[in-house]
Amino acid sequence: MDWQxxxxxxxxxFVTLLFLLPIGVFLxxxxxxxxxxxxxxxxxxxxxxxxxxxxxxxxxLLVVFSPQxxxxxxxxxxxxxxxxxxxxxxxxxSIIFNLPxxxxxxxxxxxxxxxxxxxxxxxxxxxxxxxxxxxxxxxxWPGIISAxxxxxxxxxxxxxxxxxxxxxxxxxxxxxxxxxxxRVQSFDNQAAAIMSFSLLLFSMLTIxxxxxxxxxxxxxxx
Amino acid sequence: xxxxAIHIRLEQTTPIPLSVNLECKAGELLALVGxxxxxxxxxxxxxxxxxxxxNATIICQGEVWQESEHKLxxxxxxxxxxxxxxxxxxFPHMTVLENVCQAVTHLPKQQRQTYALELLKKVHLEGxxxxxxxxxxxxxxxxxxxxxxxxxxxxxxxLDEPFSAVDQVTRRKLYRELLxxxxxLAIPMILVTHDLDESTLLAxxxxxxxxGEVLQTGSPELVAAHPISATVARLMDQQNLFSAQVVxxxxxxxxxxxxxxxxxxxxxxxxxxxxxxxxxxxxxSANILLHRRDRVSNGDKENPLHGEIVEYMESRxxxxxxxxxxxxxxxxxxIHVPLHVAKRNSLSLHEKISISLLSEGIHLMTYQALHRSx
Numbered sequence: 280m281d282w283q284x285x286x287x288x289x290x291x292x293f294v295t296l297l298f299l300l301p302i303g304v305f306l307x308x309x310x311x312x313x314x315x316x317x318x319x320x321x322x323x324x325x326x327x328x329x330x331x332x333x334x335x336x337x338x339x340l341l342v343v344f345s346p347q348x349x350x351x352x353x354x355x356x357x358x359x360x361x362x363x364x365x366x367x368x369x370x371x372x373s374i375i376f377n378l379p380x381x382x383x384x385x386x387x388x389x390x391x392x393x394x395x396x397x398x399x400x401x402x403x404x405x406x407x408x409x410x411x412x413x414x415x416x417x418x419x420w421p422g423i424i425s426a427x428x429x430x431x432x433x434x435x436x437x438x439x440x441x442x443x444x445x446x447x448x449x450x451x452x453x454x455x456x457x458x459x460x461x462r463v464q465s466f467d468n469q470a471a472a473i474m475s476f477s478l479l480l481f482s483m484l485t486i487x488x489x490x491x492x493x494x495x496x497x498x499x500x501x
Numbered sequence: 502x503x504x505x506a507i508h509i510r511l512e513q514t515t516p517i518p519l520s521v522n523l524e525c526k527a528g529e530l531l532a533l534v535g536x537x538x539x540x541x542x543x544x545x546x547x548x549x550x551x552x553x554x555x556n557a558t559i560i561c562q563g564e565v566w567q568e569s570e571h572k573l574x575x576x577x578x579x580x581x582x583x584x585x586x587x588x589x590x591x592f593p594h595m596t597v598l599e600n601v602c603q604a605v606t607h608l609p610k611q612q613r614q615t616y617a618l619e620l621l622k623k624v625h626l627e628g629x630x631x632x633x634x635x636x637x638x639x640x641x642x643x644x645x646x647x648x649x650x651x652x653x654x655x656x657x658x659x660l661d662e663p664f665s666a667v668d669q670v671t672r673r674k675l676y677r678e679l680l681x682x683x684x685x686l687a688i689p690m691i692l693v694t695h696d697l698d699e700s701t702l703l704a705x706x707x708x709x710x711x712x713g714e715v716l717q718t719g720s721p722e723l724v725a726a727h728p729i730s731a732t733v734a735r736l737m738d739q740q741n742l743f744s745a746q747v748v749x750x751x752x753x754x755x756x757x758x759x760x761x762x763x764x765x766x767x768x769x770x771x772x773x774x775x776x777x778x779x780x781x782x783x784x785x786s787a788n789i790l791l792h793r794r795d796r797v798s799n800g801d802k803e804n805p806l807h808g809e810i811v812e813y814m815e816s817r818x819x820x821x822x823x824x825x826x827x828x829x830x831x832x833x834x835x836i837h838v839p840l841h842v843a844k845r846n847s848l849s850l851h852e853k854i855s856i857s858l859l860s861e862g863i864h865l866m867t868y869q870a871l872h873r874s875x
Contacts, residue, residue, distance in 0.1 A: 395590035398551050401577035402584045403604035404653060413603070417594050 283450055284458035285474075291366070291454060292434040295373040296427055299381040302374070303426055307385030308415070326383075328376040337443025340372055344444075362444075369445045369452055376440050377430040384429070388422020389415060425489040432485040436478055504563045507657050507689045509548060513555040517543055518713040525657075525689035525706075527562075532692045532700035532721075535710035536736065541693040542587075544710070545659050548691065549584050550577035561689075562656045583650030584659045588666055589642045591634040597621065597645050598630040604652035620648040624678070640671040647682070660692040664699060676702060697738055701725070709733055726862075731781040731869045740835035742783045744871055747774050756860060762832060766804050768863035779868040786837045788862025792855035794846055804858035808834075813850045815840060820848060824856060 310322065328336060344351040344362040355361055362368035392415060400410040416423070438456040445452030447461065455474055462471040505527035511519045521544055525531040533541040546552035548559060550566065553574055559567040566575045583604075592600050601617040608616055621630060624644040634642055643663055650658060664672045680703065683690060694700050700707045701721040708718040716736070717729050728734040734742050745761040755770040759782060766782075774780050790803070811833060812823035820843035826832040836856065838848075848854065 393588075393590065395586045395588060396592060398549075398577070399584070399586060399590035399649075400592070400603070401551070402549060402582055402653070403649065404578050404581075404606055405603070406578055414592060 284453050284455045285477075287366075287450065287452075288435050288454040288456070291369055291373060292431045294370050295377060295434050296431060298370070298374050299377055299430055300423075300427065302378075303381035303385045304416075304423065307382050307426075308389045308411075310382065310386045311389035326379045329379045333376060333437065333439030334443055336376055337372065337440035340368075340375070340440070340444050344368065344371075364444075364446045364448065364452060366445075366451060369441060369454075372440050372444045373434045373437065376437065377433055380429045380433055381426045384422045384426035385419065388419035388426075391422070392418045421492040421495055425492045428485045428489055428492075432482055435481065504560075505687070505689075507548070507561040507691075508558070509544070510558040511544065511547055511554040512557070519543065519547075519554055520714040521708075521710075523708055523715060523718065525691055527687050527689055528683075529705045530683055530690040530692060530703060531718075532694055532704035532707045533710055534694060534697060534700045534707045534736075536695060539710040540713035541695075541710050542661055543713070545584070545661050545691065545693050548657065549582045549659055550575055550580050564656070581653055581656045582659060583653050583655030583657070585643070585646045585650050585661065585663045587662045589634075589646040589663075591642060591645055591649075593634055596631050596633055597626060597637070600634070600645055601649050601652050604649050607654070617648075617652060620652055621645075623651075623682070624648045638671070639667040640675060643667060643675060644678075647679075651686075656688060658686065658688055658690045660690065662693055662695070664694075664696075679703060697721075697725075709736055711736055726785060727864055728783070728866065731783075731866050731871060734781070734783050734866065739783050739785070741786070741789075742781065742871060743832070744779055744781050744868060746779050747776050747865075749776060757865065759863075759865075762827065764806070764826075766858065766863065767860040768865060769861045771865045774865050774867075781866040781868055781871065783864050783866070784834075784858055784862050786835060788859040789834060789836050790857040790859060791836065791838055791842065791846065792857065794854075802857070803860055804863075805855060806834075806858065807853065807855045810848060810850055810852045810854060813848065815843075822848060824854060 306325070310318065341363065343349065344354070346352055346355045346361045346363065351361065351363070360367070362371055396418075397410055397414060400414045401407075405413065435454075436456050437454070438460065441452065441454050442457055445454075447453050447457050453461070455478065459471050459474045459478075462468070462474070507525050509521060509523045511521040513519045517540060519540055521540075523531065533544055535541050543552055547554045547557060547567075553567070554569075556569045557567045558569070559565075561580070565573060566580050567573060592603065595603070598614070598617055598621065601620055602613055605613045605616055618630065621627060624647055626641065626644050626648065629637065629641065634645065637645065643666075646663070664675055667675065676699070692700070692704060704721060706718060707721050707724055709716045709724060711732065717724050717733050724733065725737050725739070728737055728739065731742060743761060745759040745766065748758040748760050748765065750757050750770065750772045752770065752772070757768045757771050757774070759766045759768055759780070761782075768782065792805070806826050808824040808826040810822055811825045812821070814821040818840050819837050820840050822836045822838065822843070823833045824836060826834065834856070846854075
């Protein structure tokens, strides 16, 4: 078992969640309640990582953040940093490819709260922030938790995009999925089997958990 | 003296046309009545601050809630409104007590629970404080919604079809409770309903809405008996609505003579309608007298008509009869008589009967083409 790679993957997953939680709540709620020009286009863009091969997404990120020119060059000149082949780059890539996994379930969860329930909260004298805190978040939390669990599992197992933008630098960008690939390449089948089985077990647990949460969420409105 | 009423003026043409000018006094129950899509709920939402009409003035108990001219608009949470939603909109993740407590945050902390419990007692929900909404019956849920609306100590109580989601037996019980409750409320109350019987039973005044416009306001009895137009009469479910021509006015007898098809009908004196001009006229079933078959009475001489029963239905102690006067569907009159009267007079389908139209009950309106749906 490559503990270094596993701990890096877990760290990457947690840091990604830290960013995705507020982004998902904000965008999910916004898309659930607001109608605006270009909403369909925005939703299409946000859903792209669902269908785009991770290597393609990784390639574009590599192009965009390449320190040779454009945005990458600007980042280098302004902040003296690059987002290629380092942990920060992996976090950014993970946030982008997890966007639909975070936003869609949260959007559905917020959309599932009847409009009258939110309005009733306003009639009770609650300001919008309080309506979010006392009414919307408690009612949407199964969707939010399920989104977070899915993102965590997804980040833990992501391969293509991580390899493209992070490369394969041990203790810096080598995640568990890349480590498995490495072990197979070097005929260390036993290590690959243990790590693969751990990921399989974890994936099964997360999916069971999300199903349980969605069943619980349905019960609320029975 | 402070103004305790609510004044509502809403004007807009798009996206939903609205032309509303209403006032509801403290302690008064005003019913907004009208068919589906007439804009009743939109008016209620505008009062609550959940909908912003383009050109509006809403002043409640002297407090300006909206004044479009000065771009003033108080959000819903800034207005003290109690709103009972059609499906109650209870917070499903909170108990009954927690639901009510959400609306008492304007009170000091130590008083909140006591006040919420008091309200739950008032709406007969003692012992159910720890239940979740999904474990309550429809009637109980409605009572929680009413308690929560009152918990805010509102300046106006808004009720959006609050009885539509319960069965008839529960509804009757809730009607009694609302009538009892309103005795203790010194705030304006506005009820949205499409049920005319409900508005007649509960409201002091009704405002009839059609396509976003208030067509008439007044006591339910007044609007039903004296609609200002055939449209109002039809919306008030007036079944005996016809067109005729004014023949003459007799100030001495205080009568107006009408020609209805080939018959002469005497109506109450209404000289504002010019002679020889077409008019619409209506009569409520209560002003149609059924002639007893065994003996003649004085009332029988007033606009006597003879016809055949073409429809006969019995329901809840009443016989609903349609009498066709001269073989024409257009001249059939709807009458509702107590079942015992129908039995005593052996009324049944295809029986020939005689009726009298009480002239005082014949109400004239400006002519407009009548389209019959059946």
